[in-house]
Amino acid sequence: MFRGLIVDYAGVLTDPDAGDLYAAIDGLRERGVRTALLSNAAGGGSAKARLSAFFDALVFSGEVGFAKPSAQVYLITAERLGLSADSCVFVDDSRGNVAGAVAAGMAGVHHTSVESTLTELSALFPA
Template sequence: MKRAGNACGRRRYGGVVLKGLVIDYVGVLTDSGANELYAYLLAARERGIRTALLSNAPGASDEAKRTLDPFFDALVFSGEVGVAKPEPEVYLLTVGLLDLPADSCVFVDDAAHNVRAAVAAGMAGVHHTSVGETLTELGALFSESG
């Protein structure tokens, strides 16, 4: 894996500047210490990283969507779009909503098969096992230094 910094403080992954972060809900954003992930999402958005939630849930209430809105540029629920992880179409639909190519996005999920599917669709992948490990991986992929 080749990573090189750039003037914007973002790192290159395979020669592409990473500009998008797609993250699962249950198992990642519901994990103990997830408040740190939410803080990371806000900081990432402030740095120009586009963010999306991708969940295999049937949908979410308007209240739940309002709660999630500050953290994400797009909310994708499989039950609402008619395709679910690990189908490649759902990853491509999600990055399309961010107006980004798949190879400029990172996908985070606690299910390894979903991460493998995202990588097969062209994204970088992070298998979430703990909040600390995920933040370490994201910090390496999205450099915070200038």
């Protein structure tokens, strides 16, 4: 059973239909799923204030010293959620980053559209 959802920002949460993803993230949090944003950005800047309402943890590669697809950045993110890697699902639009998360022990979802990602998340986090 998965207890954590980790999501990339650029390419996933910047999708034109991302409002539906934000709603799904809110719904999962209401069900007790821990959520994190994992970005290869240098730092959060103003994004931290805007995104902190949706996530239990915000991890930026420039702040932790490891970037996707390094296994270490996924493990740091899971740790910040208080979870093991194998209880987390990672969503990214880069196949290489998804492969890195899977190698670190997570389940991976390759984001190609909001609709397909929501379908996969509903299968991984059944109501």
